[in-house]
Amino acid sequence: MLTRFAPSPTGELHLGHAYSALLAHDAARAAGGRFRIRIDDIDGGRSRESHVAAALADLAWLGLAWDGAPVRQSAHLDAYAAALADLAARGLVYPCFCTRADIAASLAAPHGPAGPLYPGTCRRLTAAERERRRAAEPHCWRLDMGRAAALAGPLRWEEEGQGVRLADPAAHGDIVLARKDAPASYHLASTIDDAAMGVTHVVRGADLIASTDVHRLLQALLALPTPRYRHHALVCGADGRRLAKRDGAATLAMLREKGVDGGALANDLRAGRLPAGYSLRMA
């Protein structure tokens, strides 16, 4: 078994990250397997080295040990570009020139699991227009979901504790695989790296279960293996909403500075005992 914890170094870790890292770590250790850290730092504009160092210090404070050096997504840009080129050669992606404002203006579009669905404007451009605009305009790359989902056929994954789940990638519409400002989207980078690292069990929060629809499709398109998944309950604050990076009060760094014992906190989280004001919920 190989599990991973994959923080994005765009902010400080909070109790929700601690809970996720502990579950991934403990699952691997219980099976005599390996636990690795991946730094999801493809967003060069928002990633900070100070957050990488703080995240590793937080995990060590919780008493977690990981195998090997942390892996960095910023070192894998060639692999993401190669996968994108492969999909492009098969006519499964297209450049999209729409701005956020363009997309917001066509809000007749229905909503998918992660927001409004892209209305497909740039999918309908002629090849000549695509080439002309590609040279001159900033663009992202989108998956042609209709073609991709039809090519892949029905897809399933094994969700721990629930059994087989049917993936519904088509519900996400033409998702972005490479952003205007970043060489790969979370979906593309995460899917490729989970396979490259040999991750056998993806342990992550229930907020990401819809992403697995897309990851399962990308695995099929790129001939990558499918790990097992466990989407766990989320740590929520007093308002019942899951913790987000903006909830400064809950950062691990603050607890650490207050003199909280990281090992004791880890054992409390393992037992489902959360500090006052926090609770675990599935969504």
Ligand code: GLU
């Ligand atoms: N970097 C992603 C996050 O922090 C990782 C998600 C995942 O585990 O796939 O949300």
